[in-house]
Amino acid sequence: MENLQPMIRLTDVDICFYIQENGFVSMKDFLLNLGKYKLLQKSFVLKNVNLQINKGESFALLGKNGSGKSTLLRALSGIIMPEKGKIELFGAVAPLLGLGVGLEHELTGIENIRLCCALMGMTKAEIKKRLPEIIDFSELGEAVNWQVKRYSTGMMSRLSFSIAIIKQPEILLIDEVLSVGDIGFQQKCLKKVMEIKENGATIIFVSHNFDEVSHMCTRAALVNHGTVEFVGTVEEVGEKYRQLFEH
Amino acid sequence: MSKSLLLNSGFHNAVLSLAIKTIKLRYKNSFLGIFWSMLNPLIFLLILILVFQHINHIEHFALYALSGLIFWNFISASILQVITSFIDNAAILKSINLHPFSFPLSAMVAAIFNLLLTLIPFFILMFFLGYQINLSILAFVPFLIVSAGFILGLGLFLGTINVFFRDIQLLWTTIIPAFFYFTPIAYAPELLPEGQRFLLKLNPFYYFIDSFHDIFYRSQFPSFENFGMSFLIAAFSLFIGYIAFKKYRKGFISNI
Numbered sequence A: 001m002e003n004l005q006p007m008i009r010l011t012d013v014d015i016c017f018y019i020q021e022n023g024f025v026s027m028k029d030f031l032l033n034l035g036k037y038k039l040l041q042k043s044f045v046l047k048n049v050n051l052q053i054n055k056g057e058s059f060a061l062l063g064k065n066g067s068g069k070s071t072l073l074r075a076l077s078g079i080i081m082p083e084k085g086k087i088e089l090f091g092a093v094a095p096l097l098g099l100g101v102g103l104e105h106e107l108t109g110i111e112n113i114r115l116c117c118a119l120m121g122m123t124k125a126e127i128k129k130r131l132p133e134i135i136d137f138s139e140l141g142e143a144v145n146w147q148v149k150r151y152s153t154g155m156m157s158r159l160s161f162s163i164a165i166i167k168q169p170e171i172l173l174i175d176e177v178l179s180v181g182d183i184g185f186q187q188k189c190l191k192k193v194m195e196i197k198e199n200g201a202t203i204i205f206v207s208h209n210f211d212e213v214s215h216m217c218t219r220a221a222l223v224n225h226g227t228v229e230f231v232g233t234v235e236e237v238g239e240k241y242r243q244l245f246e247h
Numbered sequence B: 001m002s003k004s005l006l007l008n009s010g011f012h013n014a015v016l017s018l019a020i021k022t023i024k025l026r027y028k029n030s031f032l033g034i035f036w037s038m039l040n041p042l043i044f045l046l047i048l049i050l051v052f053q054h055i056n057h058i059e060h061f062a063l064y065a066l067s068g069l070i071f072w073n074f075i076s077a078s079i080l081q082v083i084t085s086f087i088d089n090a091a092i093l094k095s096i097n098l099h100p101f102s103f104p105l106s107a108m109v110a111a112i113f114n115l116l117l118t119l120i121p122f123f124i125l126m127f128f129l130g131y132q133i134n135l136s137i138l139a140f141v142p143f144l145i146v147s148a149g150f151i152l153g154l155g156l157f158l159g160t161i162n163v164f165f166r167d168i169q170l171l172w173t174t175i176i177p178a179f180f181y182f183t184p185i186a187y188a189p190e191l192l193p194e195g196q197r198f199l200l201k202l203n204p205f206y207y208f209i210d211s212f213h214d215i216f217y218r219s220q221f222p223s224f225e226n227f228g229m230s231f232l233i234a235a236f237s238l239f240i241g242y243i244a245f246k247k248y249r250k251g252f253i254s255n256i
Helices: A027-032 A069-076 A109-119 A124-138 A141-145 A153-167 A183-198 A210-216 A234-243 B003-007 B009-027 B035-052 B061-083 B090-095 B102-128 B135-164 B167-182 B194-202 B204-216 B224-255
Strands: A006-019 A041-054 A058-062 A084-089 A093-097 A171-175 A202-206 A219-224 A227-233
Touching (some): A006 A069, A006 A202, A041 A202, A058 A069, A058 A234, A093 A153, A093 B090, A109 A124, A109 B009, A124 A153, A171 A183, A202 A210, A219 A234, A227 A234, B003 B009, B090 B224, B135 B224, B204 B224
Parallel strands (some): A058 A202, A093 A171, A171 A202
């Protein structure tokens, strides 16, 4: 941590889900109960999160399933707005949230690349220039012309990974997507992530694979019951994470 | 939906790409592709001519029916597409940081593109059915924009509720055939006794369809009443759509 310039700063962040707690499943129930209840009930997924991640850091989020890690990444990528508090980002974000999400199964690989790049805000000229690079990195070869519904899960993750990293992000969010694909491609992805890191990018990493995490990251946070319980070195957080399962 | 968003070129690009995707997906894996959009009004036209021509004592009934059908199909189908646009794009909504207004807007753009494409052969057909072209055709584009405002606003309003209660899309597909008979398409308003014609005017769709009748059937600019009412209805729809969307978009991610 030679350089303590903040890249991401969360101050007192609350994130809520809005759900119909009264369990309306139909319009009839809704109309009969109109006025009795509020339409949507607020439920806190993350509460009072304070976190600072610095430039060039690789930071891991550890926690049980459903503890709010993915929601935190969604909030960082701007998909969910915080209910309260402030999320400050000091760079362009590339989210890699789950494998194959956002891919349109009826379209071909190339069509998907074009669509995703446009949705990520790239211009037509940029997409045209980068297209061969993306296809090349994905190693999909002939298969880029197939409809994505004929892809294996590994191929889908290759495609989505290749699209996500193309913009040379300053902040890369990775949500358990590196564990798919064959060993060769996993290595390649890890290498690419390291390369992006060496170029000065900040990486936030969600994974249950502790070896991967300790290999990649220096600091980590433990997310539990919707709060960041502890921030420290990967070893310390890993220890606390394991303790969660001991009783 | 701030001003900056509507002027943002990245946003335009994204909306356009989504619209192209929608059109590609609609006709992928189908042999006849876009012709399906034309087949439906043609079959209806045939039925209307066979069944309703005898009771409608108006000139060029086929032209009347065709111009009504094309725009009825456009309005009713595109409202449904706007309603379901959030759910149809759930995966993208959850994984890419894109303003959620992109989805209804792209559904609207796709619907307009589809309309314009089918309108080319239909326009030729209209001449055979007795259409007389004149300057009133110039009213088409401005009026299409007003209609798009109505569709987008109503679709946005219902689409927002539909994220929470999927009943809306089912309700819409159930009541829309009833509205088809409530709107003068298969019959001319003159068929009703004079004292009952005001009933037709309680139907918001009436003003839009009758304006299209003005342009393509009567070859005249939409009447002041038709245009004014359409404009007001469109403005009102956009208003309620905007309010509902703004209030409830925060619940989209957790309910889609």
